[in-house]
Amino acid sequence: MSSRSPKTALFGHFAAVAKSLAHAHRLELLEQLAQGERSVEVLAERTGLAVANASQHLQRMRRAGIVASRREGKFVFYALADDAVLGLLSGLRRIAERNIAEVDQVIRSYFNHRDSLEAVSRKELMQRAGAVTILDVRPADEFALGHVPGAVNIPLRELEARLAEFDPAQEIVAYCRGAYCVLSYEAVATLRARGFKVRRLEDGLPEWRAAGLPVATG
Amino acid sequence: MSSRSPKTALFGHFAAVAKSLAHAHRLELLEQLAQGERSVEVLAERTGLAVANASQHLQRMRRAGIVASRREGKFVFYALADDAVLGLLSGLRRIAERNIAEVDQVIRSYFNHRDSLEAVSRKELMQRAGAVTILDVRPADEFALGHVPGAVNIPLRELEARLAEFDPAQEIVAYCRGAYCVLSYEAVATLRARGFKVRRLEDGLPEWRAAGLPVATG
DNA sequence: TCAATATTCAATTATTCCATTGAATGATGT
């Protein structure tokens, strides 16, 4: 083990970091963690994993240094260990999108491809602040932990019932958890069917935060 | 397989990309590929792997979309599929350095930690071009495929014998393949012992190229 | 102290991954 060359030893550790990302369930856990810290139980429930299983995946990621945990009473809260983790995740996404034909297929058939191409950039949204309605379709608790300043929170399931809240004259920009959070795609589809002018925001809140843009809470 | 939700399917593909990075040998192959395209045989030799083994690792990375291959006569040349791969690798490095104590340990004991902290940035080197001697300690063939403009190529093993070529009055900036390429550390140590003023360049040639800076060939 | 709850641990089975070996394929030049 320690008889390897220092470079090989380092590469072994780097590989361990990559390994800790190399599982669909762990990526789902990370997507949740990108929203903010969460307890094991909540993470397990949101990802549909057994608690013990989620716990083991989380521990593995902790050993690799990509998440951190803190205990508070009976609960253990996990969070991303480093801002660079988001960068890694978007790197994986980018490579898969560009170089794996099947990924392109899935995106084209399940996510409206034009919506992702025509997404509003963060910069553009900042410039047009006030002139557009910003719609956050995530659950209320995630909204409370942080959202784009000025955004209205209407979780997707309430959207149909609350259409009256929108000004038909104003363009709507919808966002949710990240690039592949289906919620914002569905919101765009729903609103567009009602005649609203809607576009998606590129990526989601975690990337907004990572870009150093202001985040409102409460 | 295709009965999963589209998001789960995508995450599975992203995980496959991460998996293709998740092995020390594959990272070593990628470090080589970052220098430029290479045949299977050369890659196997430089990484110390059996040819069949190297071939299988390379194929696995190709399936994941992080490398690409082209055939030329009897040879198959592999190359990085995407510039984003370098970004992923540096992300892995960064997370490991910051969050895994053992990595910090290895760096401190084997690589002179001050040398990595005091590395010359690419920007600084560009500004001081002409006022410093730029030393490329990689093998001649890698140098020929691309190097920092104005750099002198003295492979590490020839360094002791060619000390006379340096102007003692000028500061030397040494670089090689990347952040953990031992060559440049050793070059710095050797030259410093002879009284030269030397520092390392941050990272190596692949990162220089990725930053969009000019590269000379021949 | 005891019961309840959140998390982790330990042990099991099934699966996937890895290195090695030797044979097969594909391309070149004679």
Added chain:
DNA sequence: ACATCATTCAATGGAATAATTGAATATTGA
């Protein structure tokens, strides 16, 4: 067509990984 060389394939045994189960630990509040 043949010999040669680079690469890939296929099969093997051994190691690591994953999901499940049930038990163990730690913290809280009664």
